Amino acid sequence: MKLRFILNGQAIELEAPPEKRLIDLLREDLHLTGAKEGCGEGECGSCTVLLDDAAVHACLVLAGQIDGHSVTTIEGLGKDGDLDPLQTAFIENMAIQCGYCTPGMIMAARGLLLKNLDPSEAEIRNAISGNICRCAGYTQIIQAIQEAAKAYRKEAQL
Amino acid sequence: MNHTYIGKDMPIENAAAKAMGRLVYCGDMSLPHMAYMKLVLSPVAHGIVRAIHTEKAAAIPGVLAVLTPDNTPAITYDRGRVLANQQAPAQETIFSRHVRFAGDRIAAVVAETPAAALEAAALVEVQIDPLPAAFTPEDALTLEQPIHDKDSVITLPTASCGDFDEEVGELFTHQTSTQRITHVAMENHCALADYDPATRHMTIWTPTQSVFGVRSVVCTVLGLPMNRVRVIKTPMGGSFGCKQEMILEPLVACAAQMLGRPVMLQFDRREVMLCTVLKHPLASQVQAKIDAAHKVKGLRIDVTLDAGAYQSVSPDYAETMAKKFSWVYDIPSIEYRARSVCTNTPVSGSYRGWGGPEVALILENTMNAYAKKQGLDPIDFRLKNILPPFSQGKFISYNLGSLPFREALQAGRARFQWDARKQALASQDRDGRYLKGLGMALSTHTSGYFPRRLDWGRVILKMEEDGTVQINLCVHDHGCGEVTALKSIAAEELRLSPDEIELQEGDTAYNALDNGCYTSRSVYVLGKAVQEASQSLLKELYRYGACLLQAPPEALFHGGGQVFVREEPSRACTYSDIAYYCADHGAGALMIDHNHIPESNPGPVAAHFCQVEVDRLTGQCQVTDYLAVHDVGQAINPASCRSQVASALQQGMGFVFCEKIQLDEKTGRVKNADLQRYHVVRAAELPPLDILFIEQPDEKGPYGAKSLGEACALPVAPALVAAVNDALDMDLTQLPLSPEGILKALSERK
Known part of the structure; x- marks a missing residue:
């Protein structure tokens, strides 16, 4: 089917089978390899992207579902070549190890912060409980998300 | 000693590329x-x-x-x-x-x-x-037609020291078994x-x-x-x-x-x-002889590893376990028997710690069970038995370094408020729904392969004409920061920014032969190679800087990418000036080829302490507090070190409480080959983790560093098991300690 959707802020149009998984559409057709596939069943979160403003697992979303919607991937984060506050916070808080879970983790955090700019630690832990990181213990990731939330709040006040 | 990069939290190599989703992993290539x-x-x-x-x-x-x-x-x-x-x-x-x-x-x-x-x-x-198929070692031993023509069962020669039978003491027996995990x-x-x-x-x-x-x-x-x-x-x-x-x-x-x-x-x-490979299912029997003064005099261990369908590394894995029974406690007589048995199941293979976590689990479970039976404090019991500093184990011929077992135990005891917690828990309501327990475990590991062969670090360090540095070394970053650590070491020696150091990972076309990044050797062995090569490069910079500045090398000093005359810092030249000077004056390229062959392998000590709460109604266990004490010699990058320990905790919690590859008993097929049915520990389940690094520099390690990546994975499981057993006043030793298993054990006790 012909898909019309917003990808990282740009309107695009492409032909794809409606049952194609969003993760495959992104990686194979659009060459956006930031979202990773770790389990293929919505358990590990490494393929997390935003569908409109909600964090979703790209392995569980089908191409047909994105028609008329907006998809944001890790590549679409940040403005004018600057890193998004979440990306900066992940780097500065040493919240990155092997990096394989990082794009999904950041997008899950972005989804949370779009709904709640001042999340508690428990809310953060819950929001990323669908994202697995095996190289660390989530502590630095949680700190990074808290720092980023601060930066977003500051930005919102300006 | 004041360092610029060593001991400082450094973001991991390629952090920005990783945060932007731009780093190209193999599956992203086309x-x-x-x-x-x-x-x-x-x-x-x-x-x-x-x-x-x-x-x-x-x-x-x-x-x-x-x-x-x-x-x-x-x-x-x-x-x-x-x-x-x-x-x-x-x-x-x-x-x-x-x-x-x-x-x-x-x-x-x-x-x-x-x-x-x-x-x-x-x-x-x-x-x-x-x-006919066999899914357990017991069944495999009875198969009429073995799984392979040769080596379906490999029994290792008994490793022994002293004479177990001659040792005098109370005989204490114990068993530990573990499951297959991914x-x-x-x-x-x-x-x-x-x-x-x-x-x-x-x-x-x-x-x-x-x-x-x-x-x-x-x-x-x-x-x-x-x-x-x-x-x-x-x-x-x-x-x-x-x-x-x-x-x-x-x-x-x-x-x-x-x-x-x-x-x-x-x-x-x-x-x-x-x-691919899974962690070995294992069954062990331990006999210990412990004298009236609570000194462990003898250990007799019998281990069976389920190798899965192909032996591969399993016999080697089993063999390396022997020495690991001998390097925490001063035990005069040890007998170790092991066999590796092929079964019609997925292949067992390398898993973080390579037998170390298995040995720690078997040995520490035994120590904890004995202490509990005798009403001894597990820390006091260990203090009576630990090896003194600079000992060697029974099956090895080298010195294990400073081995700060005592310091780790004492520091942990104080920081975790072990005695106060113990006292508080002594009066808990034993009939209540929630029961709390304390657990601890002690261990050590390797920092490299020495004295096994194939342990060297061959590094080519070259200075480019602009004063930046390329390191050619066969390193394989697991994603936990080896490259960052190695760059910090070179940067510290050369007083450059890590940004001015480049290090590409393993490539057989350019690197010298190398065994691979196993056994937590990257920092201790390859880091030392980089440190020594950097020192040699500095000598070259001084040598040619001396020509350029017309001053003797011993009068020179370096910093900020420059070589100075110490007494007259305005007389200076940049590293780049020196590189061009070499090119122009027939000295050629500024390049060091260095081979570091280690002659030491210190044991990094780890002591972990935890408190667990068990829900007697559901069988669920919640880890409420955790302290990891680690002798790291020198933390090169403390942020990465903390991540390693945190990762060991979450993986260890999974191993103890929820992770298990389940096989269909009739077909031998894996029933839960997906993350929906195979459960790992999630962010919401992790306890607050306190980490204490003991930093007594090792004499030979780069800036005194010892290893950490696997060492931190050793004590987690036995510490957690001990806490559950303390809470329930039981001796559960068959992993995982699933809610169903705990409920079953509780109902059987009634």
């Missing part, structure tokens, strides 16, 4: 004309493949080839060996007509697209005549090979722990000369041991050679869980 491979796996646990029908698969549009045992090499190899002259049980072929577990490789399809490969692989029809590295296995028939060059990209190991296996299987096979390590999305063995690389190399074009094999999670 090459012109790249084809995709999909395996056909045996649904049967043991049998002989009578027929393989490939016609339907071959007819799918886009299918380029179907690989079977009939058109691929039948050469046997061992997935775990690094050098071809290693004694290793070579039981495996690329594809097999004798399938030995549900998941064994029978064939593969290569196609233009992943979808075509997937579709076609499902259409390969296989007829298998089943054979590593759950977030990046599933992937490999890409390209073969050019015109030049006969093979290039393989893979997130491996040993590029030379890959080359060795590929060359053996395909009969290629080593200098025409180039293996390049790609960024690794976690390993924890699962990317140590050479599993996918021979397959893609074979297909690439057959087709003369690039071929990628990307496993999904199910394939990783079925046909």
Whole structure:
């Protein structure tokens, strides 16, 4: 089917089978390899992207579902070549190890912060409980998300 | 000592690329004309493949080839060996007509697209005549027809010291058994090979722990000369041991050679869980002799490892465990017996710690159970038995370094408020729904291979004309910061910014032969090599700087990419000036070729302390507090060190409470080869983690560093097990301690 959707802020149009998984559409057709596939069943979160403003697992979303919607991937984060506050916070808080879970983790955090700019630690832990990181213990990731939330709040006040 | 980079939190190499999703992992690569491979796996646990029908698969549009045992090499190899002259049980072929577990490789399809490969692989029809199968070592020992013609069961020679029978003391027996688990590295296995028939060059990209190991296996299987096979390590999305063995690389190399074009094999999670490697299921029996003064006088250990369908590294794994029983406590007599038994189950192999966590679990469970039985404080009991500093274990011939067992135990006791907690818990309501317990465990590990062969760090350090530095060293970053640590070491020595140091990872075309990044050796061995090479480069900079500045080398000083005259700092030249001076004056390039061969291997001490709350109604355990005390010598990058410890805790909690690969008892098939049914610990379940680093520099380590990456994985499980047993006043020793298992044990006690 012909898909019309917003990808990282740009309107695009492409032909794809409606049952194609969003993760495959992104990686194979659009060459956006930031979202990773770790389990293929919505358990590990490494393929997390935003569908409109909600964090979703790209392995569980089908191409047909994105028609008329907006998809944001890790590549679409940040403005004018600057890193998004979440990306900066992940780097500065040493919240990155092997990096394989990082794009999904950041997008899950972005989804949370779009709904709640001042999340508690428990809310953060819950929001990323669908994202697995095996190289660390989530502590630095949680700190990074808290720092980023601060930066977003500051930005919102300006 | 004040350092600029050592001991400072540093973001990991490529942090920005990782945060932006721009780092290219193997599965993100694509090459012109790249084809995709999909395996056909045996649904049967043991049998002989009578027929393989490939016609339907071959007819799918886009299918380029179907690989079977009939058109691929039948050469046997061992997935775990690094050098071809290693004694290793070579039981495996690329594809097999004798399938030995549900998941064994029978064939593969290569196609233009992943979808075509997937579709076609499902259409390969296989007829298998089943054979009797065994899913446990006990059953395997009774099989009439062994799983392999040779080496289905390998019994190691008994390792012993002293005389157990002569030791006097109370006999205390204990058993520990563990389950099969998977590593759950977030990046599933992937490999890409390209073969050019015109030049006969093979290039393989893979997130491996040993590029030379890959080359060795590929060359053996395909009969290629080593200098025409180039293996390049790609960024690794976690390993924890699962990317140590050479599993996918021979397959893609074979297909690439057959087709003369690039071929990628990307496993999904199910394939990783079925046909890479898993942690060994293990059963152990311990007899200990402990005298009236509570000194452990003798240990007799009997261990059976379930190797899975192919022996591979399992006998070696079992063998390395012997010495690990001897280097925490001063035990005069030890007897260690082990056997590695093939079963018709997924292959067991390397897992973070390589026997260390198994030994720690068996030994510490025994120590904790004895202390509990005798009403001894487990810390006091250990203080009576620990090896003194600078001891050596019984089965090794080298000094273990400062071994601060006492400091770790005492520091942990104080920081965790062990005695106060113990007192508080003594008065808890034993009939209440929630019961709390305390646990602790002690261990040590390796910092390298010494005195085993194949342990060196060969580094070429070159200074470019602009004063920046390239390090050529065969390093394989697991994703936990080896490259960052090595760059910090060079930066510290040369007083450059780490940004001015470049270090590409393992590449057989440019690196000197290297065993691979195993056994937590990267910082201790390769870090020292980098440190020494940097010091040599500095000498060269002083030597030529002295010519440029017309001052004696001993009058010089360096910093900020410059060499100065110490007494007259305005007389200075940049590293770049020196590099151009060398080029212009016939001295050639500024380059150091250094070989560091370690002569030491200190044991990094770890003591962990925890509190667990058990819900007697549901059997659920919650870890409420955790302290990890680690003797790291010197934390090169404390942020990475903390991540390592945190990762060890979450993986250890999974091992103890919830992770288990379940096999169907009748078919031997894995019942939960996915992350929906295989549970790992999530962010919301982790306790607050307190970490204390003991930093007493090792004499030989780079800036005094010892290893950490595996050491921190050792004490987690026994500490947690002890806390659960303390809470329940039980002695549960069969992992995992699942809610169902705990409820069953509680109901049986009633």
